[in-house]
Every structure is written in C-alpha cells, then in structure tokens.
Amino acid sequence: MGFALLGSLGSYVSVRDSHHWNVRFQSFTLKERFVVGFNLAKNFRAYKKFGRVSLCKSEFVDSEERTSPDEVRKEIEQCYELIHRLGRGVVYLGSSRMGPGHPHYSQTLELAREIANLLDCTTWTGAGPGLMDAAIKGAQEAGKAVGGFKIGKEAGEWTTSKFHPYLPSETYLTCRFFSARKHGLVDAVVRSSSSDKTAVVALPGGVGTLDEMFEILALIQLERIGSELPVPFIVMNYDSFYAKLLDFLDDCEDWGTVSKGEVSSLWKICNTNSDALAYLAEFYDLPFSVNKCMEQKQEAHVNKSLKMF
Numbered sequence: 001m002g003f004a005l006l007g008s009l010g011s012y013v014s015v016r017d018s019h020h021w022n023v024r025f026q027s028f029t030l031k032e033r034f035v036v037g038f039n040l041a042k043n044f045r046a047y048k049k050f051g052r053v054s055l056c057k058s059e060f061v062d063s064e065e066r067t068s069p070d071e072v073r074k075e076i077e078q079c080y081e082l083i084h085r086l087g088r089g090v091v092y093l094g095s096s097r098m099g100p101g102h103p104h105y106s107q108t109l110e111l112a113r114e115i116a117n118l119l120d121c122t123t124w125t126g127a128g129p130g131l132m133d134a135a136i137k138g139a140q141e142a143g144k145a146v147g148g149f150k151i152g153k154e155a156g157e158w159t160t161s162k163f164h165p166y167l168p169s170e171t172y173l174t175c176r177f178f179s180a181r182k183h184g185l186v187d188a189v190v191r192s193s194s195s196d197k198t199a200v201v202a203l204p205g206g207v208g209t210l211d212e213m214f215e216i217l218a219l220i221q222l223e224r225i226g227s228e229l230p231v232p233f234i235v236m237n238y239d240s241f242y243a244k245l246l247d248f249l250d251d252c253e254d255w256g257t258v259s260k261g262e263v264s265s266l267w268k269i270c271n272t273n274s275d276a277l278a279y280l281a282e283f284y285d286l287p288f289s290v291n292k293c294m295e296q297k298q299e300a301h302v303n304k305s306l307k308m309f
Contacts, residue, residue, distance in 0.1 A: 072177050079149060079184030082173050086147040088196055089122030090115055091189050093212045094131030094203030104204050104238050105134045111201070111236070111273045112138025118277060118286060119197040122147055124188040126181065127164055127172045131203045136167065148172035149184040186216060191229035197284050199232040201276070202267075204241040220266050232283045233267035234276050242269070 092112065098104050112135040116123055123139035125132040127148025139146045150164060150172055162174040175181040189198040202213045213235075219225045220233060235242055246269065252258045270276040281288030 072180055075173075075175055075177055075180035076183045078173055079175070079180055080187060082147060082149075082171075083184065083188050086145050086171065087122045088188050088190065088192070088198050089124055089145070089147075090119065090199045090201055091124045091185050092132060092135040092201045092203060093126075093185075093205060093209050093216075094135070095205040095209060096126075096128045096130040096132060097206070098130045098204065100134075104241075105131060107238055107273060108134035108203055108236075109138040109141075111276060112136075113142045114138075114273065114277055115199070115201070115280065116142035116144035118280060118288065119199070119284065120144065121197050122188075124148065124185065126151065126185070127167065131205070135201075135203075146171055147188070149181045150174040151178060151181050152176065182212065182215065185212065186219065186225065189216075189231050190225050191231060194229060196229070199234060199280060199283075202233070202235045204236065204238055210245075217263070217266055221262070232280060234279065235267050235269050236273075236276065237269050237271050240271075 090112075092108070094108065095104075100106075108131045112123055116139040122145040123135060124147050125135050127136070127150040132148075136146050136148070146167065148164065148167060148171065150162070152162070152174070163169070164172055173184070175184070189200055191198050200216055202209065205213075216225075217233065220231065225231060237243065237246075249258065249263050253260050253262075268276075268279050270279060277288060280286070
C-alpha cells in the first residue's frame with residue numbers, strides 16, 4: 001500500500017494503516033517542512049527491503065511566523081514601498097495554468113504590450129506563470145516598467161524558488177501571505193491624481209482569479225477605491241470564457257441580490273483586445289485607432305526580427 005503525509009517543524013505525526021503499523025516522527029531538526037512519501041509492505045522484513053522514504057523540500061511558512069500580525073503588516077508595507085518606487089499602473093489578474101501554447105496567452109501578451117504603450121504605465125501581475133507571465137512579457141516588449149507580487153504557491157504547482165526566472169529582483173516581492181499580496185495588487189491601481197493611468201484587467205482564470213476579481217469589484221462597489229478618481233475595470237471575455245458567469249450575475253438581478261445594472265456599471269466586458277484598448281483610450285481621453293495599434297504591432301515584430309540577425 002502507499003500513502004503520503006506532511007510533516008513540519010515541531011510537529012509529531014502518527015500514521016496508522018489497516019495492518020496496525022504505527023509510525024511516529026518527532027520534530028524535524030531543520031527549519032523546513034518536507035513532503036514525506038512511503039510505500040509500506042505488510043510485514044517489517046518486506047518493509048525493510050522495499051520501504052522507501054523520500055524528502056522533497058518545499059516552501060512553507062513556519063507556523064510561528066503567523067502568530068504575529070506584525071509579520072503581515074511588514075509585508076504589506078514592503079508591497080507599498082515597491083509600488084511607490086515603480087509607480088501605479090495596470091494590474092492583470094489571470095490563470096497560472098494557461099501557458100505559451102494556449103491562444104489566450106498570445107492574446108494577453110499582445111494586450112499587455114499595447115496597453116503599456118497606450119497608457120505608458122507600470123504593468124503589475126502576480127509574477128506567476130501562465131497569463132501573468134504573458135502580461136509581463138508583453139510589457140517588456142513595449143519597453144515599459146514591470147512589477148510583481150509573487151507567492152509561494154500558484155494553482156496546480158508548488159513554486160520551488162522564491163525567485164522569478166527572469167525579472168530583476170528589485171522589481172518584485174515574494175510574499176509569504178496572500179493578504180499582503182492582495183493589498184499590493186489593490187494599491188497598485190489606486191489613482192492618487194488625475195494624471196495616474198491605471199486599470200484592472202481580469203483575464204480568463206480559475207478560483208484565484210475569481211477571488212481577486214470579486215474582491216476588487218466589491219471595493220469599487222462600496223467606493224473604497226475609485227470613489228474620487230474612478231479606476232477602469234475590464235473583463236476580457238476571450239472566446240466567451242465568462243459568458244456563464246455573466247448569465248449568473250443576470251440571475252442575481254432577477255433574484256434581487258444585486259440591483260439592476262449595478263454590476264455592469266462597475267466593469268466593462270470586452271471580447272477582443274481592440275475593444276479593451278478603445279475603452280481605455282476613451283476613458284483617459286487618449287488618441288487611439290485600431291489601425292495605429294496594428295502599425296505598432298507590426299513595427300514591434302519587425303524590430304524583434306531584426307534583433308535576431
């Protein structure tokens with residue numbers, strides 16, 4: 001039979017299987033947590049011969065570090081300091097699972113590049129893989145500033161390093177706490193003056209993306225952010241990805257849990273990149289045309305090709 005357990009610093013773990021084996025592990029001596037895997041046979045002799053224990057280091061936060069609110073407060077302050085240094089801008093929320101082979105990845109890369117050129121602002125993401133990575137690369141192609149709030153775990157995978165594979169260390173922060181990361185993502189779009197050009201761009205995503213989307217939407221709804229200087233909130237409905245969610249919100253109106261037209265007034269649903277760019281240009285009263293956008297795109301591809309020779 002086989003099973004797995006998780007041990008941590010200062011913990012005692014007891015495991016008991018159907019054959020009444022009892023295995024006890026005392027405190028680990030290293031300040032790390034380990035994933036411990038076992039294959040147990042039915043008798044001790046077989047276990048000695050075939051038993052296997054493997055240790056795989058992962059990034060966990062020791063429990064005692066969560067006992068003080070000061071730890072979270074310090075991390076939030078670090079997020080604010082990074083934003084102050086790099087400047088507010090556009091925050092991208094999106095799936096960590098849609099990689100370079102997915103069509104939404106290439107659409108996101110293009111969108112982030114064009115928005116960075118249009119608004120001339122910092123691009124902010126969760127500094128993870130998938131669509132977050134596409135937004136980073138798009139902004140870098142535009143030659144604009146990029147900032148990120150990394151976390152030790154993205155959906156579907158454990159991050160094995162605190163470090164981003166290619167972003168300079170001074171442009172991102174590896175957060176231990178999701179609450180601090182969320183504070184950073186929200187503060188990065190708060191406009192302190194009319195000259196600030198910021199936005200929230202919600203790309204296709206899963207549970208984490210929906211969590212961040214609706215948290216920010218609620219803050220806008222309750223006028224906790226954007227009350228004096230509105231912040232554009234764009235939902236990228238690529239390939240009708242959010243169609244059923246939007247239908248559900250319509251049902252909420254029918255049930256009376258939200259007012260008629262309330263949600264639709266708080267964000268803008270865009271099916272294409274051109275829709276999003278046109279909306280932002282109108283919002284900030286900037287000159288924009290689809291033809292100009294395509295010219296910039298073609299020029300970027302030409303420059304990229306020239307660099308290869």
